[in-house]
Amino acid sequence: MKLAEVELRRVRMPMVTPFRTSFGTQASRDVLLVKVVTPDGEGWGECVALDEPVYSSEYVEGAHHVLRTHLLPRLLDAPDVTATSVGPLLRAVKGHRMAKAAVEAAVLDAELRAGGVSLARYLGGVRGAVDVGVSIGIAASVGQLLDSIEGYLADGYRRVKLKIEPGWDVEPLTQVRRRFGDIALWVDANAAYTLADVDHLARLDELGLQLLEQPLPEDDLAGHAELAQRITTPICLDESITSAGSAAEAIARGACAVVNVKAGRVGGYLEALRIHDVCAARSVPVWCGGMLETGIGRAANVALATLPNFTLPGDISASDRYYATDLTEPFVLHDGRLRVPDGPGIGVAPLPDVLSRLTTSVERIGPS
Ligand code: NPQ
Numbered sequence: 001m002k003l004a005e006v007e008l009r010r011v012r013m014p015m016v017t018p019f020r021t022s023f024g025t026q027a028s029r030d031v032l033l034v035k036v037v038t039p040d041g042e043g044w045g046e047c048v049a050l051d052e053p054v055y056s057s058e059y060v061e062g063a064h065h066v067l068r069t070h071l072l073p074r075l076l077d078a079p080d081v082t083a084t085s086v087g088p089l090l091r092a093v094k095g096h097r098m099a100k101a102a103v104e105a106a107v108l109d110a111e112l113r114a115g116g117v118s119l120a121r122y123l124g125g126v127r128g129a130v131d132v133g134v135s136i137g138i139a140a141s142v143g144q145l146l147d148s149i150e151g152y153l154a155d156g157y158r159r160v161k162l163k164i165e166p167g168w169d170v171e172p173l174t175q176v177r178r179r180f181g182d183i184a185l186w187v188d189a190n191a192a193y194t195l196a197d198v199d200h201l202a203r204l205d206e207l208g209l210q211l212l213e214q215p216l217p218e219d220d221l222a223g224h225a226e227l228a229q230r231i232t233t234p235i236c237l238d239e240s241i242t243s244a245g246s247a248a249e250a251i252a253r254g255a256c257a258v259v260n261v262k263a264g265r266v267g268g269y270l271e272a273l274r275i276h277d278v279c280a281a282r283s284v285p286v287w288c289g290g291m292l293e294t295g296i297g298r299a300a301n302v303a304l305a306t307l308p309n310f311t312l313p314g315d316i317s318a319s320d321r322y323y324a325t326d327l328t329e330p331f332v333l334h335d336g337r338l339r340v341p342d343g344p345g346i347g348v349a350p351l352p353d354v355l356s357r358l359t360t361s362v363e364r365i366g367p368s
């Protein structure tokens, strides 16, 4: 297809409750949406970059800029663009995986819509609904943490992932076990520890956690491999995995036993599929991570999580866990699962009235 125009749209999404991690608190999302317009129809993608470069080096204003200035011109000037050609067309630009992933997702959605194929079917999905868990930020008190977990368990979430940091780990986790018994419990440190904390992290072993996500800095594969030798809790990597190559290396070095797959972090759904395959070939289970997506990004994540080696519940909560009003028809929990949309492409689109009410800016870019 030839791209006729690309729309970069910013949407302000107020959150139901603020989300606190070791790198800060977020009370609303400034979401960048990409819409590609082609002679065969439109497609949508969501950029997962945050307001600030605190999860990774990308941030929403930077992603918007690199799309406008360096990525979209390379695609708009190409005679033919397909989802599989986006990566090669953008290869000269280093990094900026979240920005690249957003436009690749939009092209893929347009292509699949035009062909009448769902994203789940295209990727090789094997189920019609996916198991989901909930990720819970650092709370103001243990009492508030226990109350929020109680609510999510009542909603039916199939596992609970708690954000931890030095000073908020063993004690609240011990209280959670005391109150809720042997629920499926994971923790995510977002790189808040160092190898000097190994004896402290070993205290997590008696808590029966199913995994410890990204305890150490992104670039410290050696540290994660060393830590894995010294604790029994399985290590899962998030920030450290930026490609199929880095996934293969992390596994070969013994740095992780589980992999969190986020398409935005790795440059797109096609690279996410390659990571799925690399991990499957090495018997390493994967699960679908989340970045507090709207229904656009959530729909694509649900499709990804239908692949066979996504054997653990994803951070793909129902729409109402984050947003009172989603941009699309809301994703609703049914017995701890989300159903996979069966329409073509991602199977959902923004609701026009909601989209226009929440939009803060629109920029349209055409061929030069
Ligand atoms: C993770 N997500 O697995 C991330 C990181 C994260 C669902 O735990 C605002 C928007 C704040 C997205 C903080 C989950 C965020 C964010 C952390 C994503 O590490």
Ligand code: MG
Pocket: 188, 190, 213, 214, 238, 239, 260, 289
């Ligand atoms: Mg994480």
